[in-house]
Amino acid sequence: MISNADTRMVRLLQLASPTLPVGAYSYSQGLESAVEASVARDVDTAHKWIGDVLEYSLGRTEAPLLSRLIDAWSTQADAEVDRWNALVLASRETSELRGETLQMGYSLTKLLLEMEGMDEKAHAHLARMEEVSFPAAFAHAAAQWQIPAQPALVAYLWAWLENQVMAAVKLVPLGQTDGQRMLLRLGATLPMVAEKAASIADDDIGGFAPGMAILSSRHETQYSRLFRS
Numbered sequence: 001m002i003s004n005a006d007t008r009m010v011r012l013l014q015l016a017s018p019t020l021p022v023g024a025y026s027y028s029q030g031l032e033s034a035v036e037a038s039v040a041r042d043v044d045t046a047h048k049w050i051g052d053v054l055e056y057s058l059g060r061t062e063a064p065l066l067s068r069l070i071d072a073w074s075t076q077a078d079a080e081v082d083r084w085n086a087l088v089l090a091s092r093e094t095s096e097l098r099g100e101t102l103q104m105g106y107s108l109t110k111l112l113l114e115m116e117g118m119d120e121k122a123h124a125h126l127a128r129m130e131e132v133s134f135p136a137a138f139a140h141a142a143a144q145w146q147i148p149a150q151p152a153l154v155a156y157l158w159a160w161l162e163n164q165v166m167a168a169v170k171l172v173p174l175g176q177t178d179g180q181r182m183l184l185r186l187g188a189t190l191p192m193v194a195e196k197a198a199s200i201a202d203d204d205i206g207g208f209a210p211g212m213a214i215l216s217s218r219h220e221t222q223y224s225r226l227f228r229s
Helices: 004-016 031-036 043-074 078-090 095-113 120-128 134-144 149-171 176-187 190-199 210-219
Strands: none
Touching: 004 134, 004 149, 031 043, 031 149, 031 210, 043 078, 043 134, 043 149, 043 176, 043 190, 043 210, 078 095, 078 134, 095 120, 095 134, 095 210, 120 134, 134 149, 149 176, 149 190
16 A cells, blocks of 8 residues: 555655656756866865865755745744745855756756646746746755754755766766765765755854855866766
8 A cells, every 4th residue: 555655755756766857967067167177176176175075065055945935834934935936046155056046946846846746826826927936946845744854955955966976977077876876975974964954053154165156266267068067
């Protein structure tokens, strides 16, 4: 007999799937410029770049905000949804990073609004939002499908990590085995990153990744590009 937990697991896998039609595969979040600048030039330096962004940016800003957005959607606290969504957008250091979260948020929102079986009140608020960040749309789906916050955070981080590693495989370039080793090593840290993100106090939310911001800015005028950020 299929349980509710089994159904939630399937929905969780759906959210974390690279086939989710939000365009995540087209972004590198500054990694392409890091390769261009020889900051990420082999498996070790690519691992350090991705790991540092995970720890100092996602783990301290995006993941804590996602945790709060899941709570806000789950309790139908519309003002809090708007507050945390605005903070996600304000935290994007460059136009490309802001454009990325808005494009992916728009795509996921469009998909969710076409799905049946969602709470009408929550759906109505999502539809009214003028600018929806990707974490806000992802949190809406997690809350609607009653996915607990911790596994939702891990799934979000995994989807980001997989995209980064696959970008590194193409850009550095790396072998597929190197990519899988990187996923194993960094993937093992995701539960801890998610747990820390959920426990960060509101006033302590904020990452520090100036290298990513600088290289993301450079990517906006980089001559040859495979990725949109």
